[in-house]
Each structure stands twice: as structure tokens, then as C-alpha cells.
Amino acid sequence: MSLFERFGFARSAVRVGAVGVQHASRLAEIHASAFARPWSADEFASFLLDPSVRVDGLFTGREPQPIGFVLSRKTLDEAEILSVALARAARGRGDARLLMADHLQALAHAGVLVVHLEVEEGNAPALALYRRLGFIQSGHRPGYYARPDGTRASAISMTLRLGGETSAPAS
Numbered sequence: 001m002s003l004f005e006r007f008g009f010a011r012s013a014v015r016v017g018a019v020g021v022q023h024a025s026r027l028a029e030i031h032a033s034a035f036a037r038p039w040s041a042d043e044f045a046s047f048l049l050d051p052s053v054r055v056d057g058l059f060t061g062r063e064p065q066p067i068g069f070v071l072s073r074k075t076l077d078e079a080e081i082l083s084v085a086l087a088r089a090a091r092g093r094g095d096a097r098l099l100m101a102d103h104l105q106a107l108a109h110a111g112v113l114v115v116h117l118e119v120e121e122g123n124a125p126a127l128a129l130y131r132r133l134g135f136i137q138s139g140h141r142p143g144y145y146a147r148p149d150g151t152r153a154s155a156i157s158m159t160l161r162l163g164g165e166t167s168a169p170a171s
Helices: 022-033 041-049 095-109 124-130
Strands: 014-018 053-060 070-076 078-086 112-121 136-146 152-161
Touching: 014 095, 014 152, 022 041, 022 053, 022 070, 022 078, 022 112, 041 053, 053 095, 070 095, 078 152, 112 124, 112 136
Parallel strands: 078 112
Antiparallel strands: 014 053, 053 070, 070 078, 112 152, 136 152
């Protein structure tokens, strides 16, 4: 840590990088801090071994463990983002946009033309991020998500075209 960072004048640069099975427990921790029904480390390990799944991590400086991730599954020329999560301490700094933009660019390079995702309709920060990246609402699922208090929340389905008439989002 530099003197500038120690006194709060600059924060470590964040970077997007590959995650592997060795990160499964950390991904499960991050997921548990963000969702009512968290995935286990074993579930993450299975995703990380699946060749149709892409997982990108958000890292601070040279830290070996991610502070966030995005996970998607590709089928032909489409992909579905299954989960995006940041550790509590990493939220609200704007780093999710870098993570998402990098992930979307990698999907486009892999031949993906259309990306789908679902988000809880009350998640204003995520909705704002997805809209800034160019996603548009394509559906609505009432009562789709279970909340920790036992109530249900609706999901907003969103779509982004990476190829064809719409260009990829700016990073």
C-alpha cells in the first residue's frame, strides 16, 4: 500500500480477471452477501468447470481473491447473465460498470449477439447500471424472487443486442 492509499488519497486500481475453481468459496461468500438464496461453493465449482459458462472476477490491485464477479452461460449466439454480485465493501463505487462492460465485450468476442438477464424490480442500482449499458426491459415476472422475510419480489427481464443493429456498450 502506498502512502497515498494509506491516507485515502487514492484507492487501488480495480481490474477484471479470470477466476478459477480455487475462487469457488470466495464467489459463494460474495453471492451469499447479495442474495436470499445463495449458491454454494460446490455450485460455483460446477459452473467454473462448465465450458459454456464464463465467469469474470473483479479484483483490487494485486489481491488474489475477487471482490465481485459476473457469471453467464452461452448457448449458440446468445448468453444469459445468471448472477452479478459485489462484496458489500465494494458496492456503490461504480466498479460494477467496468466488470460488466468487460464481460459483455468478452461475450461479443465469443460470438454472442444477444444477452439476457433478470433483476429484482426493486434493485435500483442494478437497473440503472443495466440501462446505462444499453439493456432494455423485455419482460416482467411477478413474484419471481423469494425475499429473506418470506415475501416475493417481481423480476424484470432485460435484453441487450451486442451485434447487428445495436453496437456493443461503451466501457
